[in-house]
Amino acid sequence: MKKRSLWLITGLMTIALLGVFVMQLYYIREAYNLKSQLFEQDVNQALNSVVNKVQKRTAALYINKRDKQLERDREADVRNQAELLVEFKEHFKDQEQKRLLEQRKLIVADLNQNDLEIKKSYRDPILITEAEYLAASDLNNPLKSPIHLDVNVRLDAYGNFLGEQRKSIFIPQETNSFIIASNQLPDTIRYHALNPVTEKSVLISVPTVSDELARKFQLENNLAKRKYEDGMARLMSDTIPLKSESDIFSQVKDVAQEMREANVPLSKMISKESLDTLIQKELLNRNITLNYDFWVSLAEKDSLVYIKAVNNINNALPKNTFKATLYNYVIRDPGMLYISFPDKNSLILSNMWATMASSAALLFVLIFIFAYTIYAIMKQKKISEMKTDFINNMTHEFKTPVATIMIASEALKDPEIVEDKARISRLAGIIYDENVRLGNHIERVLSIARLEKKELKLEENEVNLNDVIAAVVDSMGLQLQKRNAIVNLNLNAENSTIYGDELHLSNVIYNLVDNANKYSGEIPKINISTRNTAKNLIIEISDEGIGMTKDQTKRIFDQFYRVPTGNLHDVKGFGLGLNYVQDIVNQMGGTIKVHSEKDKGTVFEISLALNHN
Structure with a gap:
């Protein structure tokens, strides 16, 4: 895959992921706004219900008070009705005497005036x-x-x-x-x-x-007589009838008028405890269990009547505050009821946990798929590049022994060489060595394939690793001498016997020593040591070669990966050796670690269990 195509796919996937992320944020925000509106609607309904109940309760108190007063008045009327009749008659007589006296005075005055005229x-x-x-x-x-x-x-x-x-x-x-x-x-x-x-x-x-x-005088007498008759008729018919609907309506109007004009403080009309109980009940009816603050103040003045607050209430209204008019008064101050929810967002978010969790899970899945896809594409690209290098290296490695065998075979066709038995023996040895070399290359490739398919079966026999290390170093004597390598053996492990496959362990040691030899300077310096811990055998193979960066140390065990050497050395290989080493060590239940610094050298540490398990 071309680099341009890779960047194009990555850009498109990033845009798609960002689009999904933005849509999820928009969906969560809209869901939050909807929950907030529903919460505000429930709170306003609860406040309206509380206000209605407060008004009804206050009206009921006034009506009961008025009924009691009317009952006392009716009892007083019944007791005093007879007295009123007597008092009325006496009062009428007094008024009549006064009226007659005034009339006589007018008559006398008129007669005296006539007397003067006569x-x-x-x-x-x-x-x-x-x-x-x-x-x-x-x-x-x-x-x-x-x-x-x-x-x-x-x-x-x-x-x-x-x-x-x-x-x-x-x-x-x-x-x-x-x-x-x-x-x-x-x-x-x-x-x-x-x-x-x-x-x-x-x-x-x-x-x-x-x-x-x-x-x-006739008019005055008639008027007095009519008043007397009307008063007597009213007093005589002043009984206590049952209330009709018009009487009840009139009484309610009177109570409403009295409530509007009554000079009663708001704190006396309803107590803080009763109001708190009403608010809590109405909120619970709407599944609102949050802590709340409420207070009552005058509507026309900035005067607080009473307050119930969990948190401190400043002069400014806090957020998430709702208010309602407490009474429908026009003449007097109606009062304002305020209620605040400090933890409103916690309730809304707790109601949205399923939505937010599903959105977050979806986003994490998409991010994971996106990252994994990019990682897989990059990995496949690297593997493709390494396979290309591997094929090129393998072609070169196979081409060299094949070419050598071809040259030696052509030389054997020369009649002059046929008669020289020493040269024939030498050419035959070259052909044999190159065939062995070619076979080793093929065996390494096949071993890696079998390791990948888990088809490689390892034997479990007692193996003395000190002896194995000494034998491998001895067999590599010519290669080491060719580069004047200095090898120091510190085989200090007292217990160096483990259960494993001697052949593959020898290949592991061979690969590590070969890498230390190839990736070192003009005169390689290689240190090989063994030591024991409580349960393990530790093998360290270090060099003072070109070393590696941290990024390179993370990838050296990957298939086909080869550390770039620039123009310092013409190092050949397939990039399969360290991958083979790791697989063999892991299958034997051990671990391998690498510590390296650029231009200072590399240390490989292998840990293998001493017991059979």
Whole structure:
């Protein structure tokens, strides 16, 4: 796969993963907003329900109070009804006496006014009785009339008649005179007077009550009578009937008016404990179990009535605070109920745990698949590159012995060489060595294949690794001498016997020593040591060669991987040796570790169990 294609696939997969991630975040955010709206709706419904119950409870208290007051009033009415009737009658009598007294005063005032007018218009007016008036008016009996004519004759000294003077004189028939201020007035007041012009007797009749006063008194009497009758009818019918719907409605209106105008503090209308119980009950009905703070304050003033707070409440309203008007008052302050949830987000997130967990799991799966896909692609690319190098190296390694065998075979065809037995023996030895070399290459490739398929069966025999190491180093003497290598053996393990396959263990030691020889400088320095721990045999093979970086040490056990050497050495190989070493050590129940520093050397440490298990 080309590098450009790899980057294109990686970019597309990254964009797709980011798209899924953004969609999941959007979905979680929308779910959170929806949960928040539902939570706010439930809280507002709970607040409205609490407010309605508070108002109903307050109204019920006022109605009960009003009913009790009405009951006491009805009892008082029943007890005092008779007294009220008596008091009403007495009051009416008092009012009637006052009214009659006022009327008499008006009559007397009017008669006195008439008396003044008569005295101004006539001479010597006097009050007469009704009998005297009738006698004076009876022309048929002049002798019984109380009016007498008095004639005064004037004579001179000689007895001559000069003239006469006539004067009417009224002589009362009764000794008791008429008193105008008396409580019992006649219908008509009678006067006798003299006409100032003619000096004749005049009888004057004045009604005691004028027509105008009579009409006025009639109206007052009728009005007083009607009031008396209405009052008596009301008192007589003032029983306690059952309440009708209109009476109840009127009573409710009266209670509402009284509640609006009553000067009762909010803290007295409902207690903090009762309000807390109502809020808790309504929240539980809607499956809200969060801790909450609530407080009541005046709506028109910044004045706190009471508070129940788990956390400190500052002047500013905290987040997640809801409010509602406590009473529907217009005249007086209705009050405000506030409720706050400090842990609102925890409730919403706890309700969303399944959604968030599934989204997170999906994202982790996608990230894992993405990372694994990229890793697999990169690994396959590296394996492909290493296989290409392996094929090239294998071709070169196979080509060299084949070419050598071909040259030796062609030389054997030369007639001159056929007669030289020494040269024939030498060429035959070369052909044999190259065949062995070619066979070893083939066997190494086949061994790796069998290890991968788990088809390679290892023998388990007692093997003395000190002897195996000494034998391998001795067999590699020519190769080591060719590069003037210095090999130090420190085989200090007292117990160096383990159970394993001697052939493959020899190959393990051979590969490690061969690598130390090939990846060292001009004069390789190789140290091989053994030692014992409580349960294991430790083998260390170190060199002072070119070393490796940390990234290279992580990959040296991979198939076909070869440490790059630049132009320092012409190192040949398939990149299979260390992979083979690791597989053999692992199948024998051991471990292998590598410690290396660039340009300072490398140390391989093999740990094998001493017991048979």
